[in-house]
Amino acid sequence: xxxxxxxxxxxxxxxxxxxxxxxxxxxxxxxxxxxxxxxxxxxxxxxxxxxxxxxxxxxxxxxxxxxxxxxxxxxxxxxxxxxxxxxxxxxxxxxxxxxxxxxxxxxxxxxxxxxxxxxxxxxxxxxxxxxxxxxxxxxxxxxxxxxxxxxxxxxxxxxxxxxxxxxxxxxxxxxxxxxxxxxxxxxxxxxxxxxxxxxxxxxxxxxxxxxxxxxxxxxxxxxxxxxxxxxxxxxxxxxxxxxxxxxxxxxxxxxxxxxxxxxxxxxxxxxxxxxxxxxxxxxxxxxxxxxxxxxxxxxxxxxxxxxxxxxxxxxxxxxxxxxxxxxxxxxxxxxxxxxxxxxxxxxxxxxxxxxxxxxxxxxxxxxxxxxxxxxxxxxxxxxxxxxxxxxxxxxxxxxxxxxxxxxxxxxxxxxxxxxxxxxxxxxxxxxxxxxxxxxxxxxxxxxxxxxxxxxxxxxxxxxxxxxxxxxxxxxxxxxxxxxxxxxxxxxxxxxxxxxxxxxxxxxxxxxxxxxxxxxxxxxxxxxxxxxxxxxxxxxxxxxxxxxxxxxxxxxxxxxxxxxxxxxxxxxxxxxxxxxxxxxxxxxxxxxxxxxxxxxxxxxxxxxxxxxxxxxxxxxxxxxxxxxxxxxxxxxxxxxxxxxxxxxxxxxxxxxxxxxxxxxxxxxxxxxxxxxxxxxxxxxxxxxxxx
Numbered sequence: 276x277x278x279x280x281x282x283x284x285x286x287x288x289x290x291x292x293x294x295x296x297x298x299x300x301x302x303x304x305x306x307x308x309x310x311x312x313x314x315x316x317x318x319x320x321x322x323x324x325x326x327x328x329x330x331x332x333x334x335x336x337x338x339x340x341x342x343x344x345x346x347x348x349x350x351x352x353x354x355x356x357x358x359x360x361x362x363x364x365x366x367x368x369x370x371x372x373x374x375x376x377x378x379x380x381x382x383x384x385x386x387x388x389x390x391x392x393x394x395x396x397x398x399x400x401x402x403x404x405x406x407x408x409x410x411x412x413x414x415x416x417x418x419x420x421x422x423x424x425x426x427x428x429x430x431x432x433x434x435x436x437x438x439x440x441x442x443x444x445x446x447x448x449x450x451x452x453x454x455x456x457x458x459x460x461x462x463x464x465x466x467x468x469x470x471x472x473x474x475x476x477x478x479x480x481x482x483x484x485x486x487x488x489x490x491x492x493x494x495x496x497x498x499x500x501x502x503x504x505x506x507x508x509x510x511x512x513x514x515x516x517x518x519x520x521x522x523x524x525x526x527x528x529x530x531x532x533x534x535x536x537x538x539x540x541x542x543x544x545x546x547x548x549x550x551x552x553x554x555x556x557x558x559x560x561x562x563x564x565x566x567x568x569x570x571x572x573x574x575x576x577x578x579x580x581x582x583x584x585x586x587x588x589x590x591x592x593x594x595x596x597x598x599x600x601x602x603x604x605x606x607x608x609x610x611x612x613x614x615x616x617x618x619x620x621x622x623x624x625x626x627x628x629x630x631x632x633x634x635x636x637x638x639x640x641x642x643x644x645x646x647x648x649x650x651x652x653x654x655x656x657x658x659x660x661x662x663x664x665x666x667x668x669x670x671x672x673x674x675x676x677x678x679x680x681x682x683x684x685x686x687x688x689x690x691x692x693x694x695x696x697x698x699x700x701x702x703x704x705x706x707x708x709x710x711x712x713x714x715x716x717x718x719x720x721x722x723x724x725x726x727x728x729x730x731x732x733x734x735x736x737x738x739x740x741x742x743x744x745x746x747x748x749x750x751x752x753x754x755x756x757x758x759x760x761x762x763x764x765x766x767x768x769x770x771x772x773x774x775x776x777x778x779x780x781x782x783x784x785x786x787x788x789x790x791x792x793x794x795x796x797x798x799x800x801x802x803x804x805x806x807x808x809x810x811x812x813x814x815x816x817x818x819x820x821x822x823x824x825x826x827x828x829x830x831x832x833x834x835x836x837x838x839x840x841x842x843x844x845x846x847x848x849x850x851x852x853x854x855x856x857x858x859x860x861x862x863x864x865x866x867x868x869x870x871x872x873x874x875x876x877x878x879x880x881x882x883x884x885x886x887x888x889x890x891x892x893x894x895x896x897x898x899x900x901x902x903x904x905x906x907x908x909x910x911x912x913x914x915x916x917x918x919x920x921x922x923x924x925x926x927x928x929x930x931x932x933x934x935x936x937x938x939x940x941x942x943x944x945x946x947x948x949x950x951x952x953x954x955x956x957x958x959x960x961x962x963x964x965x
Contacts, residue, residue: 278339278374280307281330283319285345285354295420296344299381302424303342309431314339314501321355328368335371340379340501344423347382362388366395369404376504377436379408381423393492403492406436406499410486422447422487432738433765434745435498440489448485498752500745515760517632517767518619522593524771525600526583528778533576536782540569572841575603576781594620605785606811607869607885608646611639629759633750636766640743640773642885644695645871647777649854650838651702652682654718656944657849658709661716671705672955676948679705683945685874687881696740699723708955719838719849722779736776739769783838785811786848787857787867789821791833804830806845809867811836834860834933836869853937853944856882858892861933872941880938894938 282303284296300318307316317334319326322343331338343352351359369375369392378392392404408426410419425446429439491499544565547558570577582596601613618632659669671679678701685693703723710716710724718724746762753759792805806824808831829846831837836855837848858868870882870892877895884890 278314279334279337280314280316280340280342281319281334281338282316282342283322283327283345284343285322285352293345293416295416299344299420299423300342303427306424306427306431310501324354324357324360327354327360331368331371336374338372338375340377341369341372341375342379342381342423342427344381344419347380347388349383349387352380352382352388362391363395366391366403370395370402375404377406377408377501378404379423379426380410381408381419383410383413389488389490393490405492407490407492408440408487409490411484411488412486414486418447429741429745430501432742432745433500433749433762434741435500435749436489437498438745438748440487444485444487498749500749500752515623515764516619517623517763518597518616519593521767521771522597522600522616522619525774525778526579526586526593526596528775529576529579529600529603529781530583532778532782533573533580536569536573536576540565568841571843573782575599579603602812603781604812605646605780606867608639608642609812610886611635611642615639626754626756626759629756629763630753633746633759633763633766636763636770637743637747640766640770642871643770643773643777644699644740646780646855648682648695648698649851649871650720650780650849651699651706651723652679652854653849653851654720654723655679655702655706658706658716658718659947662709662713668954669705669951670709670954671951673953675701675705675955676951676953679948680945683875683941683948687874687876690874694740696737719847720779720783735772739772742766743769783840784842786831786837786839786842787811787860788831788833788835788837789860791830793830794826803827804845806831810842811867811869836860853880853941856892856937861930878942880941892934894934896935896938 282300284300286292286296297320304316304318307314317330319330322345346353351361352365354360365388369378380388389407389409392407394400394403396402414422422443424443426439426443429442430436434442544562547553547561547565550558553561579596579599582599586593586596597612597616601609601616603609604612615632615635618628618635621628623629623632655669662669678698682693682698706718707724710718743766746766753762787809789807789809791807793802794805795802803826806827807821808824809821824843824845827843827845829844831839831845831848832850832852835850835852836857837850839845839848841847854872856870858870859866869885870890871885873881873883873891875881876893879893879895882892882894
């Protein structure tokens with residue numbers, strides 16, 4: 276039989292009924308659906324002692340977790356009808372569940388019950404429940420319910436138990452101070468009704484002390500994870516085909532995106548026929564122009580759409596779809612997807628194989644969310660500038676402002692913990708608030724305006740982010756092939772959920788602009804512009820080609836990484852500088868070497884390579900030093916990269932100046948946001964939908 280999480284609640288009829296215990300258990304039950312394949316939740320409704328004994332008789336060896344919600348005190352729990360269940364009897368019953376790893380007593384249970392559960396028999400100290408969560412003083416019904424719900428929200432998504440506990444604690448403490456002491460019933464029973472010794476709450480207990488505690492037996496620590504524990508024992512009989520589900524989901528997203536864009540095209544064409552000022556010939560010309568632009572912009576999406584339609588009719592190999600997706604994704608996502616997909620064509624056997632694959636998945640995730648964050652922040656800054664031109668300032672509330680500034684304030688110590696999903700949602704809210712009455716201003720990437728309450732604990736986007744972050748945190752503790760396989764699957768599902776929201780990026784082209792030169796012929800006043808650029812799309816041949824566009828009437832931004840909707844309309848672009856840079860643009864090499872903004876250090880900025888976590892560019896304007904790995908240069912030194920020795924002094928100075936200009940741009944935007952006054956006093960940045 277499958278292993279079990281036993282969820283029980285009880286209302287002692289002699290006391291004031293608890294209104295939230297049933298809701299609490301039912302909601303916790305839904306979260307166990309995340310790991311239901313390996314751990315089935317089972318509910319005891321209005322549990323009696325008889326119910327509990329009968330359940331342990333039938334299922335004792337299969338119980339891994341027991342959760343109880345109801346009344347209690349330091350000597351007993353209280354069950355429906357038959358009242359007190361003394362702690363000694365409770366501990367003895369737990370011994371009939373030898374695989375029980377966690378007991379959560381969400382009642383007013385004190386250290387006395389916890390101690391006896393840890394060591395029910397002093398003569399056999401090795402026996403007992405390894406982990407117990409309980410309370411040190413009375414707790415109120417609603418707060419107790421919320422605490423356990425958010426604890427299991429995190430625990431069932433592969434979080435280590437210590438972080439799951441802290442997550443729930445943060446939720447409780449995030450409210451007003453009196454949230455721990457609202458009006459209403461609590462889960463404590465004292466001597467007036469209990470058939471036990473006097474056990475009134477200690478009046479000297481500090482109300483500032485957090486009620487819940489987590490108590491470990493023997494060598495267990497905050498790093499213990501129920502999902503890791505279960506999956507290390509799980510014998511997986513199915514062959515895991517890495518990336519197959521991901522490729523199918525990506526193809527479905529591409530098909531959906533293409534269909535939506537086609538609807539927009541058709542709606543635009545339909546409006547032409549309603550215009551009385553256009554002749555039939557003019558309408559046909561406009562229709563042809565719209566179709567031509569649509570086909571140019573979306574040819575790759577159409578090819579994926581056609582391949583996916585054929586696959587639906589006759590499901591066979593995914594290789595053609597995978598190759599087309601790899602070619603379409605911007606670098607370095609396409610490059611990583613290519614490496615990830617190569618694993619699905621190989622026979623993964625060893626722990627080391629899956630460990631390498633897991634690293635690739637996590638790298639793909641980190642690049643995806645950082646690219647999304649850099650894009651939406653760049654869009655916000657563009658909108659900010661457009662509002663300034665018409666004499667308006669950006670409007671946001673204090674917490675929204677603080678979350679945006681926290682992106683600029685990341686440090687080496689905390690950058691791994693930055694919550695990109697909240698950051699994306701907050702900026703999308705700020706954009707919506709600032710554009711609702713501005714019909715003449717629009718963001719470059721309109722899809723960000725469609726985000727709705729990402730950072731809710733039921734949303735797949737936010738949950739996937741938290742699952743992947745949790746898996747990354749416990750990578751050092753994984754030590755079996757089964758555990759690696761399980762977490763590879765979990766991350767693949769997480770990537771599917773993230774890409775469902777961020778897949779629109781495939782309709783934009785990422786381009787490195789290496790140089791733009793103005794061209795004007797003698798006696799001709801009009802200027803055109805010569806672009807030297809590289810299109811950042813992964814190619815199966817892994818060859819990048821420097822391309823040139825001549826005689827364009829508009830120009831893009833030199834020495835930068837940009838998004839464009841169409842290669843031949845460079846004036847419609849979004850610059851991702853200074854958050855995404857190409858080292859080779861600075862040095863005028865023909866290749867591509869992308870770096871993301873990673874964190875600040877003092878007044879310096881650190882950029883990290885997308886292909887090698889050990890390669891850093893560190894810009895320090897105080898001394899005008901620039902570090903790349905172990906190498907450091909100033910304006911007077913000769914080292915920057917491997918080929919720096921062949922550069923002239925003039926070239927070295929130019930490279931240094933460009934990097935210092937990036938730093939100045941970064942500092943300007945940071946100070947601009949910091950100096951903007953708060954104009955919205957509502958301090959709710961997330962979960963703000965009614």
